Amino acid sequence: MKQFSLFDKSNNSAFIEQSGDYDAEQAEEPLLKQFSFDIEATGRDPLSDTIVGISLCFEKDRAYYIPIRHTLGQNISDALTILKDIFEDKSISKIGHNLKYDILILRQEGINVKGTLYDTMVLSYLLNPNKPDHSLEDVALEYLSHKKKGFNEVLGNRTSFADIPIEEATPYAAEDALLAMELKDILFKRLKEENLEKLYFDIEMPLIYVLSDMENRGIKVDSNRLHKLSIELESYLKNIESNIYNIAGERFNINSPKQLSIILFEKLRLEPRKKTKTGYSTGMDVLEELAKKHELPREILNYRTLYKIKTTYVDTLPKLINKRTGRIHTSFNQTVTATGRLSSSEPNLQNIPVRGQWGSRIREAFIADKGSVLISADYSQIELRVLGHLSGDKGLIDAFNKDIDIHSRTASEIFGIPLESVTEEMRRVAKTVNFGIVYGISPFGLSESLNISQKEAALFIESYFKKHPSVKTYIEKTVKSAKTLGYVSTLMGRKRQIPEINSLNQNIRQQAERLAINTPIQGTAADLIKIAMINVWDRLNKEGLKTKMVLQIHDELLFEAPEDEIEIAKEVIKYEMENAMKLSVPLKVNIGLGKSWAEVDINAQTL
DNA sequence: GCCGTCACG
DNA sequence: ACGTACGTGACGGCA
Numbered sequence: 367m368k369q370f371s372l373f374d375k376s377n378n379s380a381f382i383e384q385s386g387d388y389d390a391e392q393a394e395e396p397l398l399k400q401f402s403f404d405i406e407a408t409g410r411d412p413l414s415d416t417i418v419g420i421s422l423c424f425e426k427d428r429a430y431y432i433p434i435r436h437t438l439g440q441n442i443s444d445a446l447t448i449l450k451d452i453f454e455d456k457s458i459s460k461i462g463h464n465l466k467y468d469i470l471i472l473r474q475e476g477i478n479v480k481g482t483l484y485d486t487m488v489l490s491y492l493l494n495p496n497k498p499d500h501s502l503e504d505v506a507l508e509y510l511s512h513k514k515k516g517f518n519e520v521l522g523n524r525t526s527f528a529d530i531p532i533e534e535a536t537p538y539a540a541e542d543a544l545l546a547m548e549l550k551d552i553l554f555k556r557l558k559e560e561n562l563e564k565l566y567f568d569i570e571m572p573l574i575y576v577l578s579d580m581e582n583r584g585i586k587v588d589s590n591r592l593h594k595l596s597i598e599l600e601s602y603l604k605n606i607e608s609n610i611y612n613i614a615g616e617r618f619n620i621n622s623p624k625q626l627s628i629i630l631f632e633k634l635r636l637e638p639r640k641k642t643k644t645g646y647s648t649g650m651d652v653l654e655e656l657a658k659k660h661e662l663p664r665e666i667l668n669y670r671t672l673y674k675i676k677t678t679y680v681d682t683l684p685k686l687i688n689k690r691t692g693r694i695h696t697s698f699n700q701t702v703t704a705t706g707r708l709s710s711s712e713p714n715l716q717n718i719p720v721r722g723q724w725g726s727r728i729r730e731a732f733i734a735d736k737g738s739v740l741i742s743a744d745y746s747q748i749e750l751r752v753l754g755h756l757s758g759d760k761g762l763i764d765a766f767n768k769d770i771d772i773h774s775r776t777a778s779e780i781f782g783i784p785l786e787s788v789t790e791e792m793r794r795v796a797k798t799v800n801f802g803i804v805y806g807i808s809p810f811g812l813s814e815s816l817n818i819s820q821k822e823a824a825l826f827i828e829s830y831f832k833k834h835p836s837v838k839t840y841i842e843k844t845v846k847s848a849k850t851l852g853y854v855s856t857l858m859g860r861k862r863q864i865p866e867i868n869s870l871n872q873n874i875r876q877q878a879e880r881l882a883i884n885t886p887i888q889g890t891a892a893d894l895i896k897i898a899m900i901n902v903w904d905r906l907n908k909e910g911l912k913t914k915m916v917l918q919i920h921d922e923l924l925f926e927a928p929e930d931e932i933e934i935a936k937e938v939i940k941y942e943m944e945n946a947m948k949l950s951v952p953l954k955v956n957i958g959l960g961k962s963w964a965e966v967d968i969n970a971q972t973l
Numbered sequence: 974g975c976c977g978t979c980a981c982g
Numbered sequence: 983a984c985g986t987a988c989g990t991g992a993c994g995g996c997a
Contacts, residue, residue, distance in 0.1 A: 648978085673994095
């Protein structure tokens with residue numbers, strides 16, 4: 367006798383249906399086109415957890431919960447074998463909330479999900495990328511006015527979902543599948559109304575498969591190397607710490623900006639430069655200035671650098687090495703940023719240090735598997751190329767067509783000198799100007815980051831726009847359109863609402879205008895690399911290569927390739943990235959190669 | 974749980 | 983006069 371528990375929405379209760387035999391036909395239903403599902407697991411880590419049960423919904427108002435590894439109650443042990451066929455059937459669409467998680471956990475069970483996905487979390491994100499929370503609880507509340515119990519609420523003081531009696535587990539689990547089913551219709555209808563269907567099917571939906579593959583693969587990290595680094599950092603920190611106490615004439619908590627303020631601005635009577643909400647700023651730019659007058663700020667800066675490196679990276683990364691795989695598996699979040707970029711967390715592998723000696727030494731610990739190498743491929747000046755395309759600016763297009771160093775070119779323009787006469791310093795200034803343009807430049811912002819007067823900054827901006835009138839009109843056109851429509855969009859039609867664009871408060875309005883300028887540029891670059899990821903991934907699969915995409919860092923992709931595949935992998939990667947989109951400027955990708963991430967960076971520079 | 978700080982693109 | 987570069991995530995301090 368097997369148990370099949372059913373949740374019936376009409377009387378809002380769950381019950382256990384006794385059925386003589388578990389009938390696959392009954393669950394599958396003939397002519398099944400789509401179904402929604404949700405997996406309950408032992409914890410929250412898809413690479414270590416096992417499935418406790420699965421809820422399934424084939425039609426609205428009725429969902430099933432299939433206990434697979436419940437401690438309390440009978441289980442249907444062959445359910446996964448039966449379900450494998452429908453999960454792997456390309457012609458059956460899968461509906462769920464955060465399907466990347468379910469795909470990952472099903473893979474641990476040997477199930478390779480295929481076919482069209484309707485991910486209500488991703489759908490909600492595309493409809494409103496400003497929404498801070500796309501959890502099922504929050505999306506159901508917004509679109510269905512339905513208050514759903516949180517997982518922890520249901521769990522209570524029990525440790526695992528498996529410890530919840532089936533009678534209690536069923537309504538909770540079944541509700542998730544039901545909600546996803548209901549939300550799919552509502553969200554998808556809205557998606558079509560907003561003309562976001564193509565963006566979903568061409569980019570975000572296939573990307574779910576790519577990201578789950580990357581997370582599943584992970585990256586190898588040499589914890590021995592990091593351990594040695596930690597010991598070295600520890601001794602440096604001890605020295606700097608006692609040096610700081612000597613200079614200050616007392617011991618205090620260096621990590622407390624509040625205590626540091628007292629030392630700097632009261633005891634030593636140094637001049638405060640900036641205020642924060644809570645007091646005087648002790649940020650890097652301020653300490654950099656103060657360092658000219660006193661020796662303490664420099665030591666604080668040194669301390670902070672090393673402390674950051676040690677606590678955030680060197681000591682933390684080894685703890686996140688997965689026991690089963692021996693590798694680090696980050697989460698790539700697809701529904702976080704307002705612009706369409708990905709983010710990475712637990713750990714964030716998109717902000718691993720790169721500058722200075724410590725950057726290299728940390729990246730030396732990111733290594734390829736035995737017999738493989740790491741290949742990095744990064745887009746050169748992606749955002750400025752996107753700006754060139756979006757604005758149609760002749761100067762930018764010409765520069766990229768001729769493959770001229772763009773910052774040097776800008777320098778020659780804003781300083782009014784020939785390209786050959788541009789100095790390193792002028793190039794540095796021009797680089798900042800170029801960044802500023804992409805961020806929605808203001809004289810204040812530019813003056814702050816260049817440490818010049820607002821007047822001088824305004825002159826740079828003026829001369830830039832004189833040389834690039836199309837960029838100026840493009841920016842004006844974008845802001846104007848944002849004011850009329852209330853949103854801006856990327857080349858692929860991704861939208862970001864800018865509700866503050868018509869604010870009467872000047873500060874808020876100007877900030878909104880900068881978002882309106884920056885979002886189409888940053889967002890189009892995000893669209894572009896996402897397309898490249900999908901195309902590279904497809905090609906690698908189709909050609910049966912073992913090369914694996916492991917990281918995305920906004921304009922860079924990192925791969926792990928078997929040594930005998932290096933040449934073909936490089937070719938596929940470069941080609942697919944440079945041809946991800948046909949723009950009015952060429953796309954350029956630099957390739958680096960090495961046994962560690964540090965080596966890859968060095969090689970990329972010299973290649 | 975927020976704030977300041979700082980790592981990355 | 984005011985407060986301002988765009989997008990993230992993680993850490994320690996502190997209430």
